[in-house]
Amino acid sequence: MIQQGLMAVFASPACLVWIFVGTLVGLIFGCIPGLSAPIAVLLFLPMTFGMDTITGISLLIALYVGSTSGGLISAILLKIPGTPASIATVWDGGPMRDKGEAGRALGIGILYSFIGGIISTLALIFVSPFLAQVAMKFSIFEYAAMTFMSLAVIASVCDAPMINSLIGGLLGLFLSFVGMDAFSDVTRFTFGSRQLLSGFSMTSLLIGFFAVAEIFKYALQKQSDQGTVLAAKIKGFGVSWREFREQFGNMIRSALIGIGIGILPGIGGSTSSILSYTVAKNASKHPEKFGTGVIDGVIASETANNATVGGALIPLLTLSIPGSTVCAIMLGGLQSHGVFPGPLIFQKNGELMYAIYAALIVANIAFFLFEYKGINLITRALKVPTYYMLPIVVVMCAIGAFTDNNRVFDVKVIFFFSVVALILNLMRIPSTPLIIGFILGPTLELNFRRAIMYDQGNLAQFFTRPISCVMIIIGCIMLFWPIYQSIKRFFQTRRGHDSTKEA
């Protein structure tokens, strides 16, 4: 099985070509501000329907890896993060560029992105079989509790006010209820439409939210200059052997942060890069130098954001819980190919799992080569204006929605969801909890209702089973701790105001 999986990638010229193409396209999408990893993966999703499973999934992985690492190019050369995951790279990569060290910053960024990617691939290889074995012991109670915990974690750690994140997650759950009930032939919220009997297509929802809505946001924002692209020549990797040894601890710590953040559902590369940058700064002997162009900041940010990729794939493949938006799209891709991730994936699709490992390694090597040797080619893409790219993206998205089920209804659905995404954006309700809520909704409902029926209307087993009980407690802490903190802060501020008035 291992040999078959690895050979399906390494010995297949078509698969290798698609991985290289995917990585290059991902790099271009990652380095152009305004285009992101979800858009890149969504655009190619319909193409994968016509490919065999391993080639299709390898292409999606290559796009994910490429677009995550492409952000560093514009972060350094334009001082604008190409993707949210490279925000922290700008903080020290930008000043290095100003000091005339753009080539060195790029060399360091590329090297540590590669190392981060490889470490996270190793984590995926060693952690996922173990996690899958643990998950085999899960019953309906643990599945329902795990879904609740995931939703609570997403709501509490999302980069938005907690109430808004919770509302987002609940709206996602609500959307997942549209269609026919899984237990009976009862229809819900379909308004008599036959097209809605199977509910909303995940691909259409994702395209509407993450790709088409982007053009609305772009049109509504004040247009600014795309910035001047600085030409940079990379010589070596930008670090001496002594510096590499000095930064070893920073590298390992950042990689572990990236993997850990990746495993947590709902938060992705941006959080991991900012968090590892902050940790590196706090642990540094010279924290005052951070932000002035030190290599520590670039290393922390780039190692962490690339390490998120492998981390995010762990819960996706073994528990069927997407750790990020891109993983949610990949889940759609896997399901379209008849692959249903979960604890049994090693038994049912073992060949695919090993092929995914191989694809990750090849994609990491590919982006390393492209960025290191073809930086001039990629920076040319930075000069293509977004106003030409976005309308073409919309056209490709419409095809993507259409090919999902071969029906025009889904094309109309992407427009509906793009408008919903825009309205929610204006209301400051984040999209990520909504998407995760939509994906986890059926799992939550199915397992919760089964558990209640199994226990004859009783909730007791949720608390008498240790794993389920721990998950519910973690979920409750994640939900209520921030609420408690904000209530405490509110009353403290109020007391402060009252004492000032009295004085």
Add this chain to the structure above:
Amino acid sequence: MKEKTRDIISSLALIALSLFGLYLTFDIPEPFRDYDLGAAFLPRMVLGLIGGLAALKIAVAWMENRTTVVEVFDAGQIWKGGSTIVLVGLYCLCYKPVGFLLDTLIYLFIQILILVPKEKRRVWKILVIDVIATAVIYLIFSRGFSVRLPQGLITFL
């Protein structure tokens, strides 16, 4: 517009949505199995929570009394944004009756024309990009991946 006003308006809209959803759940039949919670149970719970959280949001906005002004769009942005929404809507609606090729040709041309800054607007350049992009996308999907895209008015291809 103040942040407080925005939060209150958006919360009221969410309460209206949850009430409407709750009203719809009364059409869902009761469960016929023993101990089954029924198809309406979780939707009701979720909609109730959405309404409750939206009410809480109003209370928080009222008590915190935030005076921060939310960024408002100027006339140019509203025109660009509004026309883009209408255009994408029309593109999606006409996908089948007009057909992929013609619909895309018209959409791309008008959309790029709307988005390109006035000083950089070159009609011939936009037209060339429009035709090439449409043709390449059509050939990739219809010939390369054998996707049967809607033909609409152009039936001879």
